[in-house]
Amino acid sequence: MLFAQAPKRGGTLYDYFTTDRMTFDAQEDTTLQTYALARLLFSTLVRYKGETLELEPELLAKMPEISEDGRVYTFELKKNIKFHDGKTEFTIERMLSPKGRGASKWLFDVILGAEEFIKGESTSLEGFKKIDDYKFQIILKEAYAPFLYHLAVPGASIYSEKLVKAAGDNWKLNPVGTGPFKLKRHIPNTEIVLERNPYYFEKDLPYLDGIVFRIVPDSTTALMEFEAGTLDVVTIPVLEYDRLKKSGKYNIIEKEALNTYYFLMNMSDPKWSNPILRKAMALAINKEELAEAVFGPRATVATSFVTPGIPGSYPLGEGPAYEYNPEEAKKLVAQLGNIGKVTAWQWGGDTLSQPNIIIQAMAKEVGIDLEIIPIERAAFRQARREGKIPANYGNWWADIPDPDNYIGVFFGEGNQMSSGYNNKEVQEMIKKARVEVDPEKRAQMYREIEYKIIREDIAVIPLFHLKYLLATQKNVHGIIAHPTGITVYLYAYKE
Numbered sequence: 001m002l003f004a005q006a007p008k009r010g011g012t013l014y015d016y017f018t019t020d021r022m023t024f025d026a027q028e029d030t031t032l033q034t035y036a037l038a039r040l041l042f043s044t045l046v047r048y049k050g051e052t053l054e055l056e057p058e059l060l061a062k063m064p065e066i067s068e069d070g071r072v073y074t075f076e077l078k079k080n081i082k083f084h085d086g087k088t089e090f091t092i093e094r095m096l097s098p099k100g101r102g103a104s105k106w107l108f109d110v111i112l113g114a115e116e117f118i119k120g121e122s123t124s125l126e127g128f129k130k131i132d133d134y135k136f137q138i139i140l141k142e143a144y145a146p147f148l149y150h151l152a153v154p155g156a157s158i159y160s161e162k163l164v165k166a167a168g169d170n171w172k173l174n175p176v177g178t179g180p181f182k183l184k185r186h187i188p189n190t191e192i193v194l195e196r197n198p199y200y201f202e203k204d205l206p207y208l209d210g211i212v213f214r215i216v217p218d219s220t221t222a223l224m225e226f227e228a229g230t231l232d233v234v235t236i237p238v239l240e241y242d243r244l245k246k247s248g249k250y251n252i253i254e255k256e257a258l259n260t261y262y263f264l265m266n267m268s269d270p271k272w273s274n275p276i277l278r279k280a281m282a283l284a285i286n287k288e289e290l291a292e293a294v295f296g297p298r299a300t301v302a303t304s305f306v307t308p309g310i311p312g313s314y315p316l317g318e319g320p321a322y323e324y325n326p327e328e329a330k331k332l333v334a335q336l337g338n339i340g341k342v343t344a345w346q347w348g349g350d351t352l353s354q355p356n357i358i359i360q361a362m363a364k365e366v367g368i369d370l371e372i373i374p375i376e377r378a379a380f381r382q383a384r385r386e387g388k389i390p391a392n393y394g395n396w397w398a399d400i401p402d403p404d405n406y407i408g409v410f411f412g413e414g415n416q417m418s419s420g421y422n423n424k425e426v427q428e429m430i431k432k433a434r435v436e437v438d439p440e441k442r443a444q445m446y447r448e449i450e451y452k453i454i455r456e457d458i459a460v461i462p463l464f465h466l467k468y469l470l471a472t473q474k475n476v477h478g479i480i481a482h483p484t485g486i487t488v489y490l491y492a493y494k495e
Helices: 032-041 088-096 114-118 161-173 219-228 238-247 275-284 287-298 326-336 354-365 377-385 404-411 424-435 439-456
Strands: 012-017 046-048 055-057 072-076 128-130 135-139 181-187 191-196 210-215 233-235 250-256 259-265 299-301 342-347 370-375 391-397 460-473
Touching (some): 012 233, 032 181, 088 114, 088 161, 219 233, 238 250, 287 460, 342 377, 354 391, 370 377, 404 424, 424 439, 439 460
Parallel strands (some): 012 210
Antiparallel strands (some): 046 055, 072 135, 181 191, 233 460, 250 460, 259 460, 299 460
């Protein structure tokens, strides 16, 4: 990291979370909060370089060697790490274990033998080969270009087999890792206190003595505390952005993040299976108006589903999504005849959210009678797994900067997001793009796939992308709002 001034050592940073997840186990909990803590407490084999989407070694001595066919990865670990017997193989097997609570099996399910291990048909992972104490190989079932990105996800943090097994069920609240900080104190629903790890393997890092995350459920209260100086960092509420920026009192961090907010229509639903209805809906939504009303300066109108900036994405403003055209939408609705009420669901809540109220009103303007029903979260998740949600307004924050993490997840075979997508030709294209090793060819393949999904099949309506908006006190420097949505504190310091 390059700094405008020499970083100052020492001091405690005061930040906050809106909830206490009551776990530090990034294999079990995939929220951004737990992931942010994992980057402080644990280490991964590779990580993102500063603010970029470029990977660099973390626990590795160098970036791995990859065979010509893209299947065999050879790794070498650093030798100066106080590792507490951290084992890559143990970490992978713990995530994949059929008896475990690994929430992100997809990180490692591309490894040879993973499927058999998950099903309990094998007790060891065929695709993991130990060479010596510092070198090992991972062999994939087939070439998969984004695999190294998987290893940078906090869910792939390397754990100590000895300590995890000794702690048992207490591990999630008593983590010990190789990260820049260690847990000093956790008072449930009150605060999480971290202190510098004296055994951290990167010279002179971290700069801070510690970080205190207070639990502040209300954003208004958090802002009041920030302005009173008792918090060093705050997520900027939409309505306060202009005021805080114009005040000149704070550092404002604005960063594009890897996410897309969308309206997804289930192509297996009796009514949404009609492409005329889906196109009418796509033309009915005024994205600029919706984005401004809901998120103001945080939102950028989406013209594609894959977030711009990811290799293989469309540049901002050049994607295949339909533009707002209410007159054309009305003509299509007239073609539909009397289709009656169409249904969408909302994730949780007792009343409709502001975005859903606006979308419903825009649909009504063109003659679509859209009923939106709030569904309890557990029931929503279950229905999503079963592919039974008719349609919904939702958002996707990418786990890795790769188009497959959007397109494969939502529209590949066995899609998990209740899209009902069933274009076999496109799904074959998705399979081929996953294993293509030529970066330029692969990027072109994904753009063609996305064009077919959005422009021709109209399976999803991209709405907008959200920026990271943080404010820090003037004496706080070096915080990174990374595009993956995870705040990085490794280089943070206070004057």
